[in-house]
Amino acid sequence: MDFVPTSLLKSCRSTFSELITTLANLSFSNGQFPAAFKSASVTPLLKKPGLDKSEPANYRPISNINNISKIIERLFLNRFQQFVMQSPNFNSHQSAYRPKHSTETAMLCTLDKVFHSADNGHSTLLVSLDYSAAFDTIDHSILFDRLKYSFGFTGTAFTWLQSYLTGRSQFVKLGNHNSSSTSITTGVPQGSVLGPLLFTIYTSPIAAIASAHCVSQQQYADDTQLYIALSPNDSSTSIVNLELCLNDLYYWCCLNGLALNPDKTDSILLGTRQRANSYTDIATVKVADTSAVLKNKIKILGVTLDSHLTMDSQVSDICRSAFYHIRAMRHIRPTITDDVAKTIACSFVTSRLDYVNSALYGISAKNIHRLQRMQNTLARVVLGSSASKFSHSTDMLRYLHWLPVEYRIKFKLAKLVFNTRNNSAPLYLTCLLDDYVPGRSLRSSQSNLLTVPSYRLNFGARSFRVAAPTVWNSLPADIRACSLHSTFTCHLKTFYFNTAFN
Numbered sequence: 001m002d003f004v005p006t007s008l009l010k011s012c013r014s015t016f017s018e019l020i021t022t023l024a025n026l027s028f029s030n031g032q033f034p035a036a037f038k039s040a041s042v043t044p045l046l047k048k049p050g051l052d053k054s055e056p057a058n059y060r061p062i063s064n065i066n067n068i069s070k071i072i073e074r075l076f077l078n079r080f081q082q083f084v085m086q087s088p089n090f091n092s093h094q095s096a097y098r099p100k101h102s103t104e105t106a107m108l109c110t111l112d113k114v115f116h117s118a119d120n121g122h123s124t125l126l127v128s129l130d131y132s133a134a135f136d137t138i139d140h141s142i143l144f145d146r147l148k149y150s151f152g153f154t155g156t157a158f159t160w161l162q163s164y165l166t167g168r169s170q171f172v173k174l175g176n177h178n179s180s181s182t183s184i185t186t187g188v189p190q191g192s193v194l195g196p197l198l199f200t201i202y203t204s205p206i207a208a209i210a211s212a213h214c215v216s217q218q219q220y221a222d223d224t225q226l227y228i229a230l231s232p233n234d235s236s237t238s239i240v241n242l243e244l245c246l247n248d249l250y251y252w253c254c255l256n257g258l259a260l261n262p263d264k265t266d267s268i269l270l271g272t273r274q275r276a277n278s279y280t281d282i283a284t285v286k287v288a289d290t291s292a293v294l295k296n297k298i299k300i301l302g303v304t305l306d307s308h309l310t311m312d313s314q315v316s317d318i319c320r321s322a323f324y325h326i327r328a329m330r331h332i333r334p335t336i337t338d339d340v341a342k343t344i345a346c347s348f349v350t351s352r353l354d355y356v357n358s359a360l361y362g363i364s365a366k367n368i369h370r371l372q373r374m375q376n377t378l379a380r381v382v383l384g385s386s387a388s389k390f391s392h393s394t395d396m397l398r399y400l401h402w403l404p405v406e407y408r409i410k411f412k413l414a415k416l417v418f419n420t421r422n423n424s425a426p427l428y429l430t431c432l433l434d435d436y437v438p439g440r441s442l443r444s445s446q447s448n449l450l451t452v453p454s455y456r457l458n459f460g461a462r463s464f465r466v467a468a469p470t471v472w473n474s475l476p477a478d479i480r481a482c483s484l485h486s487t488f489t490c491h492l493k494t495f496y497f498n499t500a501f502n
Helices: 006-011 013-030 067-085 103-119 140-150 155-165 195-202 205-212 235-255 273-279 312-335 338-354 365-389 393-400 405-421 464-473 485-501
Strands: 039-046 059-064 123-129 168-174 182-184 216-220 223-230 266-270 284-287 290-293 297-300 303-306
Touching: 006 013, 006 067, 013 067, 013 155, 059 168, 067 155, 067 195, 103 123, 103 216, 103 223, 103 405, 103 464, 123 235, 123 273, 123 284, 123 297, 140 155, 140 195, 205 216, 205 235, 223 235, 235 284, 266 290, 266 297, 303 312, 312 338, 312 365, 338 365, 338 405, 365 393, 365 405, 393 485, 405 464, 405 485
Parallel strands: 039 168
Antiparallel strands: 039 059, 123 223, 123 266, 168 182, 216 223, 284 290, 297 303
C-alpha cells in the first residue's frame, strides 16, 4: 500500500516532512481526507493459535493502510483525543487506547472493588461480555450522530471525520493473490490510528446504561465487564438489577448494530470461601434470552481469575507458559551469547512474569514459591555453563541483577503509586489514594505518606486502596520524595535489590 517506501520516508525525512505537512494542512483546512488513502489491504490473522483455519469467524481482519495516511491520522488524533476524553459523555472506565491507562490499571480497579466489597461482607457477581466483530459492525450514521450530539463535533473537524470514514474500500490479500475490491459501509478499519478511538466513542453510552442500574463496569476496547456487590441477606435485588442492566444493554446493542456473543459471555461469583456458602442457590445469570452458567474461573484481559481469587490458576498459567519457553531456550543456549540469552529471557519469560503482577499482591507463599522457582530455573538457563560457579539461586539473581518475584510485585505497586501522585495514572486509581494528614502538626505530615484505610480481612488488605499505601509507606523518605520518574525507578530498584540480597 506504500507507493513511497517507509525506508525512503525516514532517510529523506527533511524533504518529505515539508510535503506531508502541506498535504495535512490542505486536508484539515478543507475537511477532506485524501481519497488515495482510503483503500486498505486486509490480511486475515488467526485470533489464537490452534483455531480451525477453515472457519472464517476465527480470523481477525487487519487492515494494512498507507503509512502517510497513518501520519495524517496521527496528526488529527493529537488534536481531538484530549477534547473527546474531557467530555462528560466519554466512558471514564474505558482503559483502551488512552494514555496512562492499561490492562493492568483496569484489572486493579475491578479487583479493588471486589476485595473491598468482600471486606464489607459482600460477594461480587461479575459478567464478562464479548461482541462479535465489534469493530466491523459500527453504523456510520449513528457514529456521526454521536460525534455531533454527544461530543460536540461541528464544522470542518466533523466534515473531515465524515470524509475519513466514507468512500472507503478494501480487498483481501493472501500470498500473491488479491480479491476484488469492495466498498466499506460499516465499521472502522482495524489497524488504523483513528479506528480504536472512534470505536470507544461509539460504545461510550454503555457507561450510562450501567450507571442507571447502579452496576459497576469496566471496559477495555470491546471487552466489557459488568459487576455488582451481593448482600447475603438480599442478593436477589442486586441480581435483578444486574439482569435488567444486561437486558437494556442487549437492547441497546440491537439498536446500534452490535451483537453480543453469548458463547463468549462468562459469569463468576467472586468472594471469600466463607461467603460463597451463602449463595449456593445462584447458578446462572440471565443475559437477554441466554443463561450464563457461573464458572469457577474465567479469563479477563489475559488474567485467569478463580472464584476465591487465590490466583492459583493464574500462577499455573504463568508457570506453564514460562517453562515452555525455558525448555525451548535450553536447546539453543549453547549457540547464543549471554546478552542474547538475557534478551530472550526478558522478552519471552520475564514479560509474562511481570504482566499485571501487581494483582498478585497478598497471594499465598506457596504461589510465590512456584513463581520464584520458575525464575530461578530461567536464571540457571540464561547463565548456561557458568551457572555451576554459583552456590545458590540467590547468587544467580544477584549476578543478573534480577529482583525476586516478591519484590517485583512491590516494585510494580510502588511505581503505580508514583504515577498516581504525578498525574500519570487513571483517575479511577488516583481517587482511591489519600494523603496522610495527622491530627496535629508532626514531622510525618511532610513525609509524602498515604493513609492506609482500615480493613477487617486479609482478603480486603489485597485491594489497591490498602496494598498501595502499605507498600508506599514502607519506602524510605528520600525515595518517596523523588519527583522524576527515572530517578524514582532507579532508587526504588536499588532499595529493593539491597533489601532482597543483603
